[in-house]
Amino acid sequence: MPKRNTKTKQLIFDSLKKADTAVSQEILQAELGNAADRATIYRVLNSFCDDGIVHKIIGDDGKQYFAYCLNCAEKKHSHNHFHFRCLQCGKVECLPEEVDCKLPKGYHAVNFNGFISGYCSSCS
Amino acid sequence: MPKRNTKTKQLIFDSLKKADTAVSQEILQAELGNAADRATIYRVLNSFCDDGIVHKIIGDDGKQYFAYCLNCAEKKHSHNHFHFRCLQCGKVECLPEEVDCKLPKGYHAVNFNGFISGYCSSCS
DNA sequence: TTCGTTATTGCGACAATATCGCAATAAAGT
């Protein structure tokens, strides 16, 4: 069952890539209008995640955000970086700094979700 | 409008303190049965948050978790530590290590939410 | 102890996010 290239996937991919921020389904929906259904957007985004094209993070607002991360595509696809959400303008962006957090002995990490909210330089 | 001590608050507080983990409303509900209503649990937990007795974190499952953190009660109530959720047993615990993440210039942090999921020592 | 004020609770309704099933559509190979 090979994947197929569709107009919807391309639209979503372009939006993700164009945005230098992490986006939610809501944001994508606003951008795509009725060009794509809500359920489809979620399915495509999660599919991209499985392919390793984008990474998903859970915001401290409880919503899912998806980001096409340049760094990820290049190296070893590590997502141990924080994400920052501006409480004023709402943008969610990947912070460049890699973080490593030592786990207790015997613990094995699968997923990293670092999130900081506050005010970005434009909104401070 | 001073706060009042109620049986429900006491029950929830005891459960939080007894648990050495961060708990969700769902977990508390299971423990308290019909001794407390869902909305009440949320209200009490958020009230505890406002009082600085517990801290709230958003799990990478999108749910809210609340933890009575020993360290917090003592010092300056800083929550810059990670939380770990075991994908097997479901426990969410506070990791001791304090983490600081440098923000870009002009950025101002308000909330820190560090979350790692994986397998704990018992479930590895 | 009794009473009155009002913080708190329970219940239902509601909002928001995300997923699922299924029929209709449309890629991609032959």
Place this chain on the structure above:
DNA sequence: ACTTTATTGCGATATTGTCGCAATAACGAA
């Protein structure tokens, strides 16, 4: 052009969390 089946759209549904309002119960005062 045709067939296969991945994908989409639509509606229904699950889950999480909040809100409004009437009923209840803490707590201070009489």
